[in-house]
Amino acid sequence: MIDISLLALAYFFMEFVAWSNHNYVMHGFLWKWHKDHHRKDNLQGLPKKTEDQRFEKNDLFFLVYAIPAIVLLIVGFSMHYLPMVFIGIGITLYGFTYFAIHDIIIHHRIKISFLNKKHNYFIQAIIRAHTAHHKPKNKKDFNNYGLLIFSPRYFKS
Ligand SMILES: [Zn+2]
Ligand SMILES: [Zn+2]
Structure with a gap:
């Protein structure tokens, strides 16, 4: 049986x-990995790099x-333990969504x-909310750390 609720x-x-x-992590102790994703934002304390890089440390x-x-999928399949498989599929689908919305639609890293x-x-509201994190007008804008869940004020253009 496909356990859609577990997957969701x-x-x-x-x-x-x-x-x-x-x-807490990317804008915390692993800022060194995330920093280059913000390189074009003119944020304080960032050296301005203009050249385009194919990959970011953030990747x-x-x-x-x-x-x-992957571990959940391999172990789940090999032990025939379906809940693990569905959790693995849920994480994978979220990863695809994140990549499609954040990296392709918002940041145009690949042209599709x-x-x-x-x-x-x-999607327009998601774009506004994430763009607010990159080009914040205030602290509230910058605090948009999620992707799919954000303040309803971004539905207004
Ligand atoms: Zn960030
Ligand atoms: Zn971004």
Whole structure:
């Protein structure tokens, strides 16, 4: 049986993990990995680098998330323990969502035409919320550490 609820739970739990990691780790003790993702933002204390780099140190965080998902999938499949498989799929789907929205739609790191077309109401709000983190007008803007969950004020353009 496909346990959709477990999969959805893992998916949305990852939004919480991403938010807390971005808040406490990436803008905390692993700022050295995240810093180059903010290199174009004119944030205080950042050297201005203008050259385009294909990869960012920040991409290391993808591995940090991919490894537990892969381990869950391999162990879950080999032990025929489906809950592990569904949690692994939930984490993986969240990773794909994050990459599609954050790296392709928002930051245009890869050009994929159907993802760069006109965006719906919700995606537009996500873009505004994340852009506020990069180009904050105040502390509240900067504190947008999540991706899919954010203040309703970003629904207003
Ligand atoms: Zn950040
Ligand atoms: Zn970003």
